[in-house]
Amino acid sequence: MKNYKIILGVFLGLMFFFSCEDYLDIAPESVLDEEEVFSTFKNAQGFVEEMYTLVVAYERGSHTFQDFLYGDDTFTSRSFKAGWKIDEGSLNNLGSYSYLYNWQNNSFDSPAININNQFASRRPGVWDGSLRGIRKANIVIDNVENKGLMVNATQDERDVILGQAYFFRAFFHNEIMKFWGRFPHITEVYAGEISIPRPETYKExxxxxxEDYKKAIELLPVNWDDEPYGQRTLGENKMRVTKGAxxxxxxxxxxxxASPLMHFNNQPGINTYEYDTELCDxxxxxxxxxxxxxxxxxYRLATxxxxxxxxFWKSPAPRTLPGGTEFIFSATGSNNRDILAFTLAGVPRSVHNALSETVDPTHNFIHNNFGMANGLSTEHPNSGYDPSNPFDNRDPRFYKWHIIDGQVLSPSATGSNKARHEFAQLWYVSQADKGFHRDNTIDTRESALNNKTGYMQAKFYPIINGEFASQWNGPLNTYVGALLHMRLTDVYLMYAEALHASKxxxxxxxxxxxxxxxxxINKFRDRAGVPHVLPSIVSNRNSFMDELRRERAVELSYEAHRWVDIRRWGVAHLDRYKIKYGLNFxxxxxxxxxxxLKERVCEYPKHYWVPFEPSQTQIYEGFPQNPGW
Incomplete structure (x- = not known):
C-alpha cells in the first residue's frame, strides 16, 4: 500500500480562495495511504488540488525581479537576470539561474522549494513542477480508473476527479514541450528507472x-458552481479547470x-508561413x-x-481575481509582495516607492507591432507614420498600455514632488541630460530602477480617475494585477491563426x-476603435498572416506569449527579432x-529549444539532446 504525504496550509494566497482543507478533513502534513486518499470525493479532491499549485505563475515565479518576458518585447539591464542570459544565448546554464521560472526558483532568501508555499516564487519552476504534476496526475488515474477506488463517490464525482487528472497530465506535458520541445508522454507511475524513448517528432x-485533453473534455463540467460537488465551495470555483479550459x-x-518550427522539426529551410494543415484543422x-x-x-470578450x-487589474483584493468575463485559466495566487512587484514591473520605483525593478518595453517591439490609428502598421506606405513624431496618431492600444513621455502620472503630487512626477520625463540625450525616470547605466542596482528604452509598460498598472498608482494615492492597496495562462482573447487569436493557415x-x-x-481579427479592431484589415491585406495570404501576428503581439503584449510565439513561427533568429532598440530624444x-541596446544571440535551431540538463540525456539511450547542445 502506497502512502502519500499531503501538506495542507495557506498556500493559495491572494488570488486563489479555496484550499485543500475545504475537502480533506485531516491535519496539515498528514500521511495517508492510497485507499484513504481515494476513499471519498473530498479526500481525492484534496489530493488533486495540489496539482493547481504546481502551475507556474510566470510573472510571479522568479522572486521580486520580475523578468519573465524573454522575447524581443522587453529589455533588462542587469546581467544576472534570466532575460539577459537568454539574450546572450546562454541557454545551457539556465538551470543554475535563480531568477527563472523554468527551473526551481531558488531565490537567495527562499527556504526549500515547497509546492504549498504562499510565495509563487518559492514553488517549483516549470521543469520540476511539471514532472511532479505529471506524476500526481498518473497517481490519480491509476487509483481511480485502473484500481477502481473512490467506490463511495458518485459517478459525477469520479468523472471530475479523473477529468482534472487528465487535464493536468496534458497541461504539464505542454509546459515542458513549450520550452524543451519533444518529450515522451508519461502515463505510468514509475517507481524505478525510466527508459521512454524521446519521440522523433513534436507532432507525435x-x-x-x-488524447488526454479529449478525455478531460468529456469528463469536466462547464461550470463547477452548477454541479452538486461544486456547491461546497459555491462562488469560489473560478480557478478550477473546466470543459472550456x-x-x-x-x-x-x-x-x-502545427506551427512552422514544429512542422519542420528543426530541419533547414524553415518557411514561417508553412503549417501542418491537418493539425490546424x-x-x-x-x-x-x-x-x-x-x-x-x-465566456465573453471584453467589449x-x-x-x-x-x-488585467481592476478587481478588488483580496477576494477577487482579475480576468473579467475572459477568464479561462490561471496559476494560483501568491503573497502580496510577489503580486505587487509584478504590478509595478514596468514603472520606475521613484514613482511608486515600492519593491520592484523595471523591465522596459523595447522600441523595436512597439514600432513593429503597435500600428497607427488608421489600423495600418507603421511600415505600411499609407500609414502616415512620422518618425519625427513617433508618439502621434497611434493605435489607441499604444496609449492604453504604455506611459508616454510627457504624460501626467500623478496630478495630485504636490510640493517638491510635483516636478518629478507631473510628467513621465523619460527623455535623455546624454547621462548628464536625462529625465528623472531614465538612465543608461547597465548592471547596477540603480540601473534596475529607471527606464532604459523610452517607454513604460502599464498594462497591469492601476490608474484611477486619471491617477496612476503612486506613493501619493492608494490604488495599489485596492487593486491587484494578474497574468492569465488563458483568456478568451487568446482563443480567438489562435483560432484565427489556425483557420487562416489551413483555409x-x-x-x-x-x-x-x-x-x-x-x-x-476584426473583433479586436472594433474593440480598439481602429478600422478593419484592408481588403488588399486580406487577399494576400502571407500579408494577412503578418497582420494576424501583429494583432496577436498587440493584444497579448507583455503577457508572456511572445518568446514562445517568435520561436514557434521560426523567426526568432532574424534581425527584426534579435536586435533590441531603445529610443533617445x-x-x-x-x-x-x-x-x-542588445543584439540577441539566436541561431536556428540551436537557440529555439532550451537544452535538457546533461544528466537527463545520460540516464539512458534514446533520449537525445536538443540540436546544437
Missing amino acids: CALAVN AYAFQGKNLLLA MAVDAFAGILKLADQGR TLEELEEV GATSAPASYPSLTAEGA PEDHSSFTPVI
Missing part, C-alpha cells in the same frame, strides 16, 4: 497529449504542433468547442479597452461556420534616435 508528442488548451497544443475544431460555450454565455482593465482568411469551418479568420521632442 502533441497527438498523444491530445480543456478545449482551449487542446487547441493550443495542436496549434503549437484539429485545432480549429477544438477552439470551436469553447467558442460555442462563449456563444451560450459562459471596450476600459472593460479590459477588469481582465485562408475568408473561409469559415464547418465546426464554427459563423466566424472567419478575418472576422475574428531630447526634452523638447525635436528629434528621435533609435539606439541598439
Whole structure:
C-alpha cells in the first residue's frame, strides 16, 4: 500500500480562495495511504488540488525581479537576470539561474522549494513542477480508473476527479514541450528507472497529449458552481479547470504542433508561413468547442479597452481575481509582495516607492507591432507614420498600455514632488541630460530602477480617475494585477491563426461556420476603435498572416506569449527579432534616435529549444539532446 504525504496550509494566497482543507478533513502534513486518499470525493479532491499549485505563475515565479518576458518585447539591464542570459544565448546554464521560472526558483532568501508555499516564487519552476504534476496526475488515474477506488463517490464525482487528472497530465506535458520541445508522454507511475524513448517528432508528442485533453473534455463540467460537488465551495470555483479550459488548451497544443518550427522539426529551410494543415484543422475544431460555450454565455470578450482593465487589474483584493468575463485559466495566487512587484514591473520605483525593478518595453517591439490609428502598421506606405513624431496618431492600444513621455502620472503630487512626477520625463540625450525616470547605466542596482528604452509598460498598472498608482494615492492597496495562462482573447487569436493557415482568411469551418479568420481579427479592431484589415491585406495570404501576428503581439503584449510565439513561427533568429532598440530624444521632442541596446544571440535551431540538463540525456539511450547542445 502506497502512502502519500499531503501538506495542507495557506498556500493559495491572494488570488486563489479555496484550499485543500475545504475537502480533506485531516491535519496539515498528514500521511495517508492510497485507499484513504481515494476513499471519498473530498479526500481525492484534496489530493488533486495540489496539482493547481504546481502551475507556474510566470510573472510571479522568479522572486521580486520580475523578468519573465524573454522575447524581443522587453529589455533588462542587469546581467544576472534570466532575460539577459537568454539574450546572450546562454541557454545551457539556465538551470543554475535563480531568477527563472523554468527551473526551481531558488531565490537567495527562499527556504526549500515547497509546492504549498504562499510565495509563487518559492514553488517549483516549470521543469520540476511539471514532472511532479505529471506524476500526481498518473497517481490519480491509476487509483481511480485502473484500481477502481473512490467506490463511495458518485459517478459525477469520479468523472471530475479523473477529468482534472487528465487535464493536468496534458497541461504539464505542454509546459515542458513549450520550452524543451519533444518529450515522451508519461502515463505510468514509475517507481524505478525510466527508459521512454524521446519521440522523433513534436507532432507525435502533441497527438498523444491530445488524447488526454479529449478525455478531460468529456469528463469536466462547464461550470463547477452548477454541479452538486461544486456547491461546497459555491462562488469560489473560478480557478478550477473546466470543459472550456480543456478545449482551449487542446487547441493550443495542436496549434503549437502545427506551427512552422514544429512542422519542420528543426530541419533547414524553415518557411514561417508553412503549417501542418491537418493539425490546424484539429485545432480549429477544438477552439470551436469553447467558442460555442462563449456563444451560450459562459465566456465573453471584453467589449471596450476600459472593460479590459477588469481582465488585467481592476478587481478588488483580496477576494477577487482579475480576468473579467475572459477568464479561462490561471496559476494560483501568491503573497502580496510577489503580486505587487509584478504590478509595478514596468514603472520606475521613484514613482511608486515600492519593491520592484523595471523591465522596459523595447522600441523595436512597439514600432513593429503597435500600428497607427488608421489600423495600418507603421511600415505600411499609407500609414502616415512620422518618425519625427513617433508618439502621434497611434493605435489607441499604444496609449492604453504604455506611459508616454510627457504624460501626467500623478496630478495630485504636490510640493517638491510635483516636478518629478507631473510628467513621465523619460527623455535623455546624454547621462548628464536625462529625465528623472531614465538612465543608461547597465548592471547596477540603480540601473534596475529607471527606464532604459523610452517607454513604460502599464498594462497591469492601476490608474484611477486619471491617477496612476503612486506613493501619493492608494490604488495599489485596492487593486491587484494578474497574468492569465488563458483568456478568451487568446482563443480567438489562435483560432484565427489556425483557420487562416489551413483555409485562408475568408473561409469559415464547418465546426464554427459563423466566424472567419478575418472576422475574428476584426473583433479586436472594433474593440480598439481602429478600422478593419484592408481588403488588399486580406487577399494576400502571407500579408494577412503578418497582420494576424501583429494583432496577436498587440493584444497579448507583455503577457508572456511572445518568446514562445517568435520561436514557434521560426523567426526568432532574424534581425527584426534579435536586435533590441531603445529610443533617445531630447526634452523638447525635436528629434528621435533609435539606439541598439542588445543584439540577441539566436541561431536556428540551436537557440529555439532550451537544452535538457546533461544528466537527463545520460540516464539512458534514446533520449537525445536538443540540436546544437
